[in-house]
Amino acid sequence: MDKVRTRFAPSPTGYMHIGNLRTALYAYLIARHNNGNFILRIEDTDQKRLVNGAMDVIYESLDAMNIKYDEGPKKGGPYGPYVQSERLSIYKKYAKKLIDLGGAHYCFCKNDDGTSQNIKDPCKLLSKKEVLKKIEDGEVPVIRQTISDDGFVEFEDEVYGKIKNEKKLLDEGVLLKSDGFPTYNFANVVDDHLMHINYVIRGNEYLSSTPKYNIIYNDFGWKIPKYIHLAPVMKDEHSKLSKRNGDASFNDLLNKGYLPEAILNYIVLLGWSPKGENEIYSLNELIKIFDVKGISKSPAIFDIEKLKWMNGVYIRNMDINHFMSLAKKYYSKWIQKNIDVYELSKIIQKRTEVLTDIPEMIDFFETLPDYMIDLYENKKMKTNFDNAKQSLIIAYKQLNQFRDWNSFEKLHDLLLSVPNKINFKTGQFLWPVRVALSGKEKTPGGAVEIAYLLGKEETLKRIKFGIKKLEGADK
């Protein structure tokens, strides 16, 4: 059997959306799973849509996901060039050949005269002589596909199964534009054949035009590849994820603090499901288990909540040093200078889902927020202004005498021994302390951790401030 060769063929629009990336990922996984090759090809045949730097977005995105291509632009390969705008002479040659084979014809119809209803293209009837004459007269033709009216075309899609179409319902689309560039409809067939692509993986918007491509393959006498059409990734029930809707691109997600591994893991599950119950997979594991059979036919809705969760899983499973190196970017200068970053990282790792959540989570270290006194009242902890004040006063006394601030253990033991002595429940005592130290209802870590990180001076200052606040409430 032939070596499996798949390709990812984006057009450089400057925006890598999730659906595209998923297509790339599937193509990559199918290739690697079968020990095949994965090819990158740039489809830049629409001169009007060229965007500066768009190619880089593609390279960078694949790179971030650690998807490596075997052949492609920059890297080269035996069937290059891999950028369509550099292959113009190839398309021209094959277009002419297709005309000779009866699979295409010149067309002189004007843009705006309804030629889209081209089921019967009048130019088809032009004789060779007439065509030549028109060209001599300076008319610039396009080359259109020629499709006979009789019979059916049928093909088998690996995910959708048998698809059958009536030939006479197929449009005779433009293959080569008047500017000399091919359309997608032609370039993809020629390139896929020339590059020996035997598995075509792409969005199912091409499902309806695939029969036309197959006719071209047949006219040339080329072998038709296997097709794997993918249902789209949706924003909601009605619309696709898209740039126009302002939906997040891969890069946006990265900037928002999502890890590439987590994004990759999440999007592979949009429209594909593995055999077992596990959902967390590395790229290498995916290569091992990816199976076309698990691809589903219906569209999947992108759910940021689940991505968040998955991102959290990746963060929690990370080595602490790795986490710290990633999290550091989100620590303010003040924090990096005044707080033990290693200990801080340990505390927040478990409760970080997205890296960008970090600043807000830890901002109280730098400046105590102007908090509401009601925070001291907590039903579950059985605290009220009165016993909170007591707790703070005692905490102040104890901590003021405490000298081993370098030892988290000792600080911990001290603070946890207090409630016993005064006949308070642990939470009853520690809740007000934490509130005084953080000014927040929820914090990463408890009172002990925060005190430890804050240091003696700041801790005492904040407790004193808390006591004052509560005294104010007495009056």
Next chain:
RNA sequence: GGCCUGUUGGUGAAGCGGUUAACACACAUGCCUUUCACGCAUGGAUUCAUGGGUUCAAAUCCCGUACAGGUCACCA
């Protein structure tokens, strides 16, 4: 409108003629706990868009209907 395709809880989904209709996220509740989170446990689809058929038996097969998406560009 023609043609093509899809439809299982809020979301991703398993299932492929006989199951109590997996599992994960989210949600709710409880446990744990110095808060939150983490972790653990429990709960929710009387039913697989809908109506008919085939069958001893249907989410699973067939037909119609509804809804949704795609395509019908010198865009990909």
